[in-house]
Amino acid sequence: MRRSRALLAGAATAALMFTAACTTDTPTETAPEGTETTAEETAEAEGSDDSGANSDWFVQADFDRELAQRDIAPEGPADQPWLQAIEPEFVDTSEFASEGGDKVLCFSNASVSNPWRVTGWITMQQQVEVLEAEGVIGEFRVSDAADDDNKQISDIQAFVEAGDCDAIIVSPSTTATLTPAVEAACESGKPVIVFDRGVNTDCMVTFIHPIGGYAYGADGAEFLTENLDEGSTVLALRILPGVDVLENRWAAADKIFSESGLEVVGQEFTGGDAAQIKDIVTQYLQRGPVDGIWMDAGDGSVAAVEAFEDAGQPYPVFMGEDEMSFLRKWQDTEMTAIGAVYSNFQWRTPILAAQMIWNGEEVPSEWVLPQDPIEADELDAYLEENADMPSLHYAKFGGEDLPGYPEAWTDR
Amino acid sequence: MSTSAATARAERPRLLERITASSSWTVYALLIVVFVGILVMNPSFGEPMSLMAFVKKAAPLIILAIGQYFVIVSGEFDLSVGSLVGAQVVIAARLMDGEDSMTWPVMGIMLLFGLAVGLVNGLVTTLLKVPSFITTLGMMLVLYGAIRLWTGGAPTGALTEGFRQWGRGGLFGSPGEFQVPYALLIVVVLGVLAALLMRRPYGRTLMATGNNDVAAAFSGAPVWWVRTRAFLLSGLMATVAAVLIGGYAGVTAQVGQGLEFVAITAVVLGGVVLGGGRGSVVAAMAGALTLEALFTLFNQLSLPSTIRPAVQGVIIIAAVAYAAVPRRPRRRATAEPPSSAEPSSPVDPPSRPKEPAAT
């Protein structure tokens, strides 16, 4: 009797699990078709690199373009990479030109929820202070959406409706979802500047971004391919699935690894949490050697290196980021590594772009900033330059000439 | 009197039944199954170094589970532990900033901070009568925001080697070779202390409070203080867990995120009933160990990362459902003599469930 009840419960659980699977399965029958066609249509129609709803995140044309852009010398002042642009196509902004200072600059920020964004946000505020001191900007109005797309849509709408923004800067939280809101902002007649992640429209005056995710992922993947023998094993550590910029990084690396002789032993999502990263690397080391580590973002890279130390294994060939704790660890251990860069100095550019637009100066319609990884021979120089900077600061933050340097970044 | 006689009578012939009757036997069974699974997939997991690496990873969750156990068994929740762990690691890094001499003073500050958070949680829940779910949810938001406000959004500073050794290092041998991790020793000591505490009068009062706080109050227990102490213990354990996690992996912005749900899941997996009054602390620890082993097994099976939450969801529901169904009829067998011997009155229930729980 009791036993049968237990069995019943087990059977019921199993049945329920099946029902659960069935219920959630229903949408997939229509989903793949719908998704794929949309992805292709968008990709073909707009040729955008972040075409949102594609299922495999790999667009050959974008991949080729970004890889080629790495070798193109950018135009612009050599000592101000944040003003450089790769193959710019300038657009006329005279329609937005306006006299006088004390402009209202509105900025809809996706979030400051990771150290990269925190560093960039400080740089941006410092740049704004300069222009405030010069009398160009009167008010800098900011809405932080805390990674909530729905809130960011409302934030942008609020700026549009307030009507007194002289320019609207948007750092979108997700490419596909913010497109309607940005289009609405464009229609309001105010100059709109989008930076970091894109949107599926070209209505904004300028879209500012470093070369991109494919280039980022490829920098690391190529470095591993060059420095490892054929047949070596590589472990890929990723943060989250479904974030377009991160998916592009992996798509490029996956492509390069699949064409090389390297064996990818695993790709794991870690949430960027150091404890998870260390545990996962440790487990892979128990099962066999790992010769190279590829990461889609540098968060927690030191923990991955430590996993090798604690397991008594030789250091791998490592792809990290230009984040200070990793650079310091790299110097200490003298391992073979590369610090990939997703140019943090891009946070300055939108502010300066707004100033240019108010002045009626031409700006590139797609402002592609340079994006060069830190290689071994540059390591010491970057470490020396940023000697006072805390961990989780990004070496290529590009704020050294701003008046708040260095206190603003050291005492954040 | 009648109780001890009844249990003594039941003792010998029902040994097997007693094991299976305890609500937590499923967790031990699951633990063994998962471990066997891991060893089959990867025999090298049984090597001392691999096992010790696993212990270092699992230790913080086990300790959090102990803390969460005290709170849950008293009939409450603590959702703030994840944020608290994160806050503690960030506080440690910022205050130490790599200065070895600061290690111990800062650990003292962390201890006080952890206790203070526990005290606030406890007092707000007991004296202001805010449900603990809301108290600790609010505390979670406050800690999350306050710590980022203080550090400007991303952690700064660095942990000292003296601090990190607790989660990373061990006794005997040098790094990179076999060591007995400090984390293992800490877990064993805290586990034994927790099990002893649950046998002390405080533990029994705590269990009684979770079972029926009105009755516990009638029988003279200071319910508010009993529960507040449970929150203090939770804050203390979260602090220890923070020391171990910080030591194990260093500082990142994400440290501690989501740990509260993992800890509660672990405790429930160990057969502890949400709502209080039932379950053993050792089983809660086993629940945490099982959960960590399950994560390891997923990895060994090379299960795609994305599908793992789904499998985890099915397993916890199935385990809890399975534990929920056969328990009552079996339990009736051991619990029947005492409860039929004395008619239930408002006062006696708290003393009643202590017996089965303590065995």
Added chain:
Amino acid sequence: MSTAVTTAPPAAGAPPSSVRRRRRLGSTGIVYLALVGILLISVVLVGLRGGNFFSQSTVAYMLTQTSLLGFVAIGQTFVILCRSLDLSVGYVVALCSIVGATTMAGDPNRVWLGVVAALAVAAGVGLVNGLVISRLRVNPFIATLGVGLIIKGYLDTQFKGPAGSVPASFQGFGYTRIGPVPVSTIVMVAVAVLGVVLLTRTRSGYHMFAVGGNVDVARLSGIRTGRSIVLAHVLCSLCAGVAGLLIAARFSTGNALVYSYGLDLDSIAAVVLGGTLLLGGRGSVAGTVGGVAILAVLDTTFNVLDINPFFKDVLRGAIIIAAVALYARRQIDPASSRARFLPGRRAAPSAPTGTSGPATGGASA
């Protein structure tokens, strides 16, 4: 049986005092009083900064923020009234946004198909939640957390990022406004009215209160308690499904990452802020709408005043605790809340003597 006997004294003591208090000020009354208070403070603070809190854009912003959480919280009210809770709502919202958007696939003729598909999936998830809780007697916390994880695994595996597209006609649900009032808010209020009617005018509604108040007494008085719990969960998931459709309309696509917005805990906070007892048996949908409005006013004020996003979290946490503490002092009679506590706790030890052994699981779970 013994349960009913022991509950009697405190339960008998409770009604007079709660009746007296209710005459003074109902729980929903306090919520709206708090809302007015917070509104006044906000108006003054914004006014001091030279702003106008009742400008069209600010009001529109606030109401838009209300809708999404509003749907989820209204649904959450039903389950919390039944002394259950639903942690899977965030995942249901994400799932339904994707189901809706992929079914519509940009075709205006498929809008209704998409709506029906999304709601059907939502109802299915609710059914599973309800059955796992009522039949398998899994604690709602674990059951819904587990179901949420299952959905998360499915979403992460199947949809890496946004999927599907919504025709322009349906985007109106997310963007159209009548004056400062968004259509989504009107729909939300309509759903709330339906909820109020269901809870106060129908037998199913009374049963939910009864189940949440005391599951054993409810059962002994002939209520099929399992059915009420399943119904509450289906309604809760349906509301989350509507929220998912709203997300799809606003994003013009479905997005799996919506589950990271924290809607689960936010909705529970809103419900409790609305004066509903977390232990079930007492509360109202009207109060929940008030609770959601309080959170929306706070968010809007923080936004207009340009408060540091991290400081917002601190304030939000502190205000939620303070408000609930205030309710606890002012309105929730300790004696009556104890009475509710009692049967659930008492059920377990007394179960062995009664014939309702397995049934009490629902109470303590």
